[in-house]
Amino acid sequence: DGGITQSPKYLFRKEGQNVTLSCEQNLNHDAMYWYRQDPGQGLRLIYYSQIVNDFQKGDIAEGYSVSREKKESFPLTVTSAQKNPTAFYLCASSIEIGTGKEQYFGPGTRLTVT
């Protein structure tokens, strides 16, 4: 069963703690993305990666960090520097980058920081 998995579905953390969100894909896609979604709003791009060991900042990268050590995995760390981390986080992948391709999304992780 191919697809993108994100875990956990719900995550709770105390303010001041870093937290890492998992994203794994078995679609053999080169490109992977992280988005943030706030209630009643669209998706905002945090980071994206075109290939292993390479990633670029999106529109709202401050307070976040990523790594891409394996093709299948693109974890996102929400650091204590992120001023408003509570949100719904979506990971996506696409077969390639640069030509405009369909992105497949995972089920999302809802992060609540108190």
Add this chain to the structure above:
Amino acid sequence: GESVGLHLPTLSVQEGDNSIINCAYSNSASDYFIWYKQESGKGPQFIIDIRSNMDKRQGQRVTVLLNKTVKHLSLQIAATQPGDSAVYFCADFGSDTGRRALTFGSGTRLQVQP
């Protein structure tokens, strides 16, 4: 896609009617467009896409229309069903910029009345 603020516009239709969801984009060089459906608490699902060398594309019960002159995209859903109730996002991709990812609009909520 363009941001239209914090509150999602809502389209309410009767079951069986046709629905038309509109989207404006800002990048005149965008060459790929895509519509996603997002149900509550889930990741977006691909509906249909279109490239800039086309002005219409049809899928199963859905049609996307592209008007590049006024930078407008629409999604038509025929014989709308209760299962179509969701938030619909348009997104565009422009290969002219350094941004190698889709830009999402803020979405439209479709409510189907039985």
